[in-house]
Amino acid sequence: MPKFPSHEWVVALxxxxxxxxxxxxxxxxxxxxxxxxxxxxxxxxxxxxxYMDLWHGKCREAKGITDPGEKNPxxxxxANYDTWVRVIKAQLDPIQGLMTRxxxxxxxxxxxxxxxxxxxxxxxxxxxVPTEWA
Amino acid sequence: xxxxxxxxxxxGPESLxxxxxxxxxxxxxxxxxNLVQLGLVNLVTRKLDEAGVAYTLFPxxxxxxxxxxxxxxxxxxxxxxxxxxxxxxxxxxMDTAKTVRVLYERPDLPVDGISPLEPLNLSxxxxxxxxxxxxxxxxxxxxxxxxxxxVSHRKLVLGSPExxxxxxxxxxxxxxxxxxAITRDTGMDVLAHAIECFVGAWRNDFTDGLMxxxxxxxxxxxxxxxxxxxxxEAREHMHNAATxxxxxxGNAQIGICHSMAHALGGMFHAPHGxxxxxxxxxxxxxAANGMPDNLAALARxxxxxxxxxxxxxxxxxxxxxxxxxxxxxxxxxxxxxIGEREFAESLPTLLDNASQDPCTITSxxxxxxxxxxxxxxxxYHGKPVTF
Numbered sequence: 001m002p003k004f005p006s007h008e009w010v011v012a013l014x015x016x017x018x019x020x021x022x023x024x025x026x027x028x029x030x031x032x033x034x035x036x037x038x039x040x041x042x043x044x045x046x047x048x049x050x051y052m053d054l055w056h057g058k059c060r061e062a063k064g065i066t067d068p069g070e071k072n073p074x075x076x077x078x079a080n081y082d083t084w085v086r087v088i089k090a091q092l093d094p095i096q097g098l099m100t101r102x103x104x105x106x107x108x109x110x111x112x113x114x115x116x117x118x119x120x121x122x123x124x125x126x127x128x129v130p131t132e133w134a
Numbered sequence: 135x136x137x138x139x140x141x142x143x144x145x146g147p148e149s150l151x152x153x154x155x156x157x158x159x160x161x162x163x164x165x166x167x168n169l170v171q172l173g174l175v176n177l178v179t180r181k182l183d184e185a186g187v188a189y190t191l192f193p194x195x196x197x198x199x200x201x202x203x204x205x206x207x208x209x210x211x212x213x214x215x216x217x218x219x220x221x222x223x224x225x226x227x228m229d230t231a232k233t234v235r236v237l238y239e240r241p242d243l244p245v246d247g248i249s250p251l252e253p254l255n256l257s258x259x260x261x262x263x264x265x266x267x268x269x270x271x272x273x274x275x276x277x278x279x280x281x282x283x284x285v286s287h288r289k290l291v292l293g294s295p296e297x298x299x300x301x302x303x304x305x306x307x308x309x310x311x312x313x314x315a316i317t318r319d320t321g322m323d324v325l326a327h328a329i330e331c332f333v334g335a336w337r338n339d340f341t342d343g344l345m346x347x348x349x350x351x352x353x354x355x356x357x358x359x360x361x362x363x364x365x366x367e368a369r370e371h372m373h374n375a376a377t378x379x380x381x382x383x384g385n386a387q388i389g390i391c392h393s394m395a396h397a398l399g400g401m402f403h404a405p406h407g408x409x410x411x412x413x414x415x416x417x418x419x420x421a422a423n424g425m426p427d428n429l430a431a432l433a434r435x436x437x438x439x440x441x442x443x444x445x446x447x448x449x450x451x452x453x454x455x456x457x458x459x460x461x462x463x464x465x466x467x468x469x470x471x472i473g474e475r476e477f478a479e480s481l482p483t484l485l486d487n488a489s490q491d492p493c494t495i496t497s498x499x500x501x502x503x504x505x506x507x508x509x510x511x512x513x514y515h516g517k518p519v520t521f
Contacts (some may be wrong), residue, residue: 025503026489046367095495098251099295100135109249113292113492120495 003132004088005081012051012086014062016125023125024057027118031055032111033071037078043134044081054122075107085133088126089132094119103118138340139295140386141275145304145374147366150177152303154185158218159186162211164231165222166195174267174308178222186440190214192234195227198282198289198403201245204230208237209410219510221264221299224320225271225312225406229279232297235262246283246290253298264299267308269359269372270320270407271325272380274302283401287483289396291492295384306366306373314360317372318461319407321356324348324376325454326410330389331382333421333428335496341386344378346435351375353453354487360461389497390488390506392416394513397487401480402472411463412470415455416512417497419519422447425498466516477514484510 002008004009017023029030040046049065051073079087083102086092095116097103105112114120144152161182169175170193182189192210196205210221211234219238221231234249239256248254264274273279278293306380328348331341351371360366382388394417395409422444423430430446433439439449457463464470467477485506494500500508505521512519 007374029486029490033164093335093495095251095492100137102135105251110244110247110252112251113246113249113279114290115490116492116495117490120500 001130001132003134005044005050005064005084005134008049009129009131010036010052010062010064012129013126014059015053016128017059017122020121020125023121026081026121027054027057027115030057030115030118031115032074032107035065035068035071035076036071036084037076038084039078039080041080042082075105077103077105079103087123087129090123090127094123136338137295137304139277139298140381141299141302143302143304143377145377146390147306147463149303150181150265150305150307152301153178153181153263156218156261156301158185159185160216160260161189161193162214162216162218162221162234163220164192164195164234165227167193169193169223169267172311175222177307178220178265187218190216193225195230197226197405199226199230200282200284202284204233204237204245204281206239207234211238212241212447217260219260220260221262222267223381224266224268225273225280228266228273229281231262231264232273232277232279232293232299233281234295235260236294245281246292248279248292248294248297250277250294253332256296260302262297263301263303263482265303265305265308266373266376268312268316268320269309269369269376270323272324272376272383274299274304275377275380276383278384280396285430287400288487289400291396302377304373304377306370309357309369309373312363312368314363317363317402318356318360318463319405319411320376321352321372321407321461322411322414322458322463323407324372324379325352325356325457326391326414327377327379327382328352328365329414329418329429329432329450329454330391331379331386332432333425333498334389335498336386336387336521337428338386339380343436344381345386346432348375348379349432350436351378353457356457357460360369374498387496388493389417390494392493393488393491393497394510396491396493397484398467400487401484404470408464408470411458412465412467413450413513415458416509416519418447418451420455420501421497421499421507422451423519423521424440426497467514468516472514474514481507481510
């Protein structure tokens with residue numbers, strides 16, 4: 001069972017997305033890669049960065065990142081560990097999380113607001129990944 | 135963690151008088167030419183004259199305001215440099231005014247990039263007043279705006295909490311001469327706001343009571359305002375109901391009835407409230423078939439039934455249908471003249487736009503693609519929703 005946050009976990013999420021018809025449909029117009037940054041907090045003592053390249057309903061690449069300069073993604077979403085856990089467990093709506101600044105996002109807001117269903121399906125897929133929590 | 139946001143609300147007969155108490159140097163009035171012709175804009179400019187406030191009119195708002203219109207309004211604002219922006223009209227004028235207020239200070243933002251997801255850091259030097267002239271949209275107290283992208287034929291749901299009005303002046307004087315069809319259509323919009331915000335995924339303790347009251351007011355007073363436009367008591371309560379239900383927008387959230395109406399409005403350009411009134415019974419039936427408890431609770435609060443679950447939920451659906459019958463509201467898209475072939479050809483775009491509408495994710499029951507397809511056909515033909 002992959003541990004969150006880790007390279008193995010984000011690869012498992014990538015596989016879940018690529019198996020999801022609902023995600024493929026909801027994100028068919030999506031173009032843009034992400035850094036998901038997990039800030040230290042709770043049991044996590046060091047920052048973790050997960051990279052995903054999301055393109056027209058598929059995940060083209062996913063990996064854990066150690067050097068923040070390795071990629072230059074279109075979107076960077078960050079939150080502390082506890083907030084990410086609540087999002088992944090569907091206890092916090094990601095849009096509400098962004099509106100209350102529990103989740104912080106940098107990137108093209110127009111693109112996000114035109115594709116909110118894609119964000120919702122992505123979070124649903126997170127819940128499908130069997131996860132060992134840090 | 136969540137918020138309850140509201141402008142200061144000045145309401146009731148003669149509340150427009152309060153305009154003279156708001157200090158300002160120059161006001162930009164964003165409205166439509168029809169309201170100028172009807173003399174309703176004069177009611178506002180007289181108050182500004184009384185207060186010694188200079189003003190500029192921007193009477194260019196049309197139904198279904200576009201991104202381009204908001205950009206033009208912002209250009210005018212930068213020319214005349216108002217310290218007060220007044221959105222006077224229905225949702226179109228008020229949504230345009232909210233957008234102009236943001237773009238006036240933030241010309242760097244793309245108009246379709248105004249979102250609640252990042253801070254705008256607007257100054258407090260420019261104030262926004264919303265004055266609704268219909269009892270419908272609740273745009274006077276919500277921060278969201280709906281603007282049409284003419285290129286993609288899509289209504290975009292935009293806006294930022296920082297773009298919320300400073301004051302909403304809710305004076306029923308503006309509504310006394312509204313024609314019955316507009317009264318009915320806008321009233322159905324109020325009802326949809328109230329019910330969808332009561333049952334939606336973002337409902338909360340701060341909005342629930344308001345939504346119950348707004349629903350009760352519409353069920354009681356809309357038939358009276360429709361049948362007798364000069365029933366001042368009914369007009370006042372309907373005007374209040376619209377603003378009360380509007381407090382659900384942004385503080386809770388609306389659902390798929392609005393997603394579908396936004397998609398349909400972007401394509402077929404029928405009045406928003408009419409499309410809402412057509413879609414509402416079907417989307418409520420869809421919710422009642424899978425997530426009936428909150429609808430049943432609302433029916434119970436309104437004294438419609440004590441039955442729980444689906445039976446209780448259907449009592450509310452029936453009350454909505456009864457209101458539609460009393461006010462002669464059309465029951466299907468076919469009935470308002472949308473051709474079947476044209477509808478079928480538009481359906482892929484309608485489905486795309488409705489499923490990506492921000493209102494969809496806050497619905498109590500989010501339809502899968504095939505369910506959305508079926509729902510659109512039920513609304514088209516006026517068939518009961520059995521799934």
